[in-house]
Amino acid sequence: MRINGSTILHGIMGNPVSHSLSPAMHNSAFAALQLNAAYVPFPVTDVAGAMTGFRALSVRGVSVTIPHKQAVIAYLDDIDPVAARIGAVNTLDIQQGRITGHNTDWLGANRALQEKTNLTGSKVLILGAGGSARAIGFGLLEAGAEIMLASRTAAKGRELARTLNCPWHALEDIPQLAADCLVNATSVGMAPRIEVSLVPKQCLPRFSVVMDIVYAPQETRLLSEAREAGCQVVNGLAMLLYQGVAQFELWTGRTAPVDTMRHSLLAALAAK
Numbered sequence: 152m153r154i155n156g157s158t159i160l161h162g163i164m165g166n167p168v169s170h171s172l173s174p175a176m177h178n179s180a181f182a183a184l185q186l187n188a189a190y191v192p193f194p195v196t197d198v199a200g201a202m203t204g205f206r207a208l209s210v211r212g213v214s215v216t217i218p219h220k221q222a223v224i225a226y227l228d229d230i231d232p233v234a235a236r237i238g239a240v241n242t243l244d245i246q247q248g249r250i251t252g253h254n255t256d257w258l259g260a261n262r263a264l265q266e267k268t269n270l271t272g273s274k275v276l277i278l279g280a281g282g283s284a285r286a287i288g289f290g291l292l293e294a295g296a297e298i299m300l301a302s303r304t305a306a307k308g309r310e311l312a313r314t315l316n317c318p319w320h321a322l323e324d325i326p327q328l329a330a331d332c333l334v335n336a337t338s339v340g341m342a343p344r345i346e347v348s349l350v351p352k353q354c355l356p357r358f359s360v361v362m363d364i365v366y367a368p369q370e371t372r373l374l375s376e377a378r379e380a381g382c383q384v385v386n387g388l389a390m391l392l393y394q395g396v397a398q399f400e401l402w403t404g405r406t407a408p409v410d411t412m413r414h415s416l417l418a419a420l421a422a423k
Contacts, residue, residue, distance in 0.1 A: 160188075164219055166194055167194065168194050169194070172420060172423075176395050180415075213245070224239075228249040228251065233257065233290075237257065257291075261290045268383070270294040275332040276301060276333050277299070277334045298317045300317055332359065335365070339365075356380050358382055362386075366387030366390075388417070392412055395412060
């Protein structure tokens, strides 16, 4: 790929961003479709300045990651209705100096789960009460699923459950719960603490599909034990892939080369 005066610039803003797998994923997609475009990391501490800079430099699209998913909202010209309900933006669509905020995290989670099950009318237990749980919860409601929430922190969990209009349970209640799908929307199980799982092994047969948003390692203890219990499993790389696919298609208007993007993610993860 040659960089020249016609190259359309995209990137990811956050702090830190050096660990991000998104540049490998998006640049491989641009190359596969022979698009004169590039995607780079933007380490950002000054959100207001960054948003002004994106407009001034005609940047086409930006992924937004921690800790800026909420802070960017104050600087948007428009916001997608689902992103507004979630209260977080992970994608900026910039055209003619106007910035519209979107959230593709929920799209990524839904598409990853829909490869294993029909979400409409299904019952899903979400573990966690943070930003990921919030986005996934709203997304599942959009898909017509019935949701329950379980978390370690009661106050935060109850607050999110009220927002999502769903039941809240303590983690200790999990042995009494059953659903079509279980989604771990926490960081529990992430390297280096790969030996940890929030769900007792003997409870897993109560769920047909188990998804973990953690992608390092690709198979967490939760997923390994779920597979042994006969569950269908979905790892965090699938959600990362499909939220990126939604971003790519929003920015380019082209069908994303999903297999290329998946292979580039796997290669980038292996290299780390």
